[in-house]
Amino acid sequence: MxxxxxxxxxxxxxxxxxxxxxxxxxxxxxxxxxxxxxxxxxxxxxxxxxxxxxxxxxxxxxxFPAKHALIAAVYAPLIAPLVATEHARAANGDDATAPDSATLLVEQIRALARVCVRNRGLTSAYWAAAQDYAVRVEAPPDPEDEQDPRTIAPVADVLHDLVERAQAAGELRPDPPAATVCPILVDVLLARIALHPTETVEALTRLVAGLALGVLAPDRPAR
CATH class of the missing domain: 1.10.10 (Arc Repressor Mutant, subunit A)
Structure with a gap:
């Protein structure tokens, strides 16, 4: 592409x-x-x-060599601001006034849910494309694959760096690692968008954040 x-x-x-x-x-x-x-x-x-x-x-x-690459190129700009926000937060280093990692994770999940709900039809199509491609290649995303929607529009990156940093700092449980848990959380969110077309941002946030904190911070309830 x-x-x-x-x-x-x-x-x-x-x-x-x-x-x-x-x-x-x-x-x-x-x-x-x-x-x-x-x-x-x-x-x-x-x-x-x-x-x-x-x-x-x-x-x-x-x-665009394939339809998978085309939809990913359409979807990528929707998540780019969320990834950029997380990169900027990481670049700024520790901030004593910033919320704790669990709170930041819930906020990031809510921000992603807003984008998905606002673009529900396109999100559903992107999720179907990503699932179809995963079945075809029978492998995790490959950074060198220019047709994989999961690589071109890496929705899991919205959460990955935040979770990885918090795990390294001991603020979230280290297992499962970010590379494992974040794609699962994102897949749940995207599947709910596609299969439950009336679900609200707050309902999505409660569900996905509850799953995330239940695994990574079981003593911290989602809000």
Whole structure:
């Protein structure tokens, strides 16, 4: 999957080609967002997305080699701010005024639940794509796999670094490790979004946070 290209300032033809390519990519992502949201994973075809975007299927496949990669590219920007927030928190180091790790974990789960509920149709389609890909490859996410939705839009990363740091600091139980428990928590949240379309943010937060704290901080009730 090719990322957007930056125009080369000294070559007008390269600049024009990169601008056209980026415009095509945006059109495909916008068309895919609408299609996956309205029709879901199974009933959306790259050929239909290409037609809506006004390009050929071959052009669409040149940008996104598979439907799995396309939906992940649509979904990734939704979770990117949450991952960035957690990275910024880690970069700032210890803050005596910050809430404890268990509270931060609940807050992060709530923030993720808000994003998922706000984009329920797209979240359901993304979850179906991730499940389908996992069954196909029969393996955990591979960072080198450019078609795996779990790699392109790594929803578990929203929780992973926070849990890993808290476990290393002894603030949360070290077992199961973050790499094991965070994908499970995220899968529960995404499955509830897909299978229980009226579930609220607070209900989702109580369920997933309750599971998280029950395993990682059993003496701390979810709020």
């Amino acid at each position: 090719s990322p957007p290209r930056k125009p080369h300032s000294s070559d007008p033809r390269a600049r024009a080609a990169a601008t056209k390519r980026n415009r095509t990519r945006r059109a495909l992502l916008e068309a895919a967002d609408a299609a996956f949201t309205a029709r879901g994973w199974a009933r959306t075809r790259i050929e239909d997305v290409a037609a809506t975007a006004g390009v050929s299927p071959a052009t669409a496949y040149n940008h």
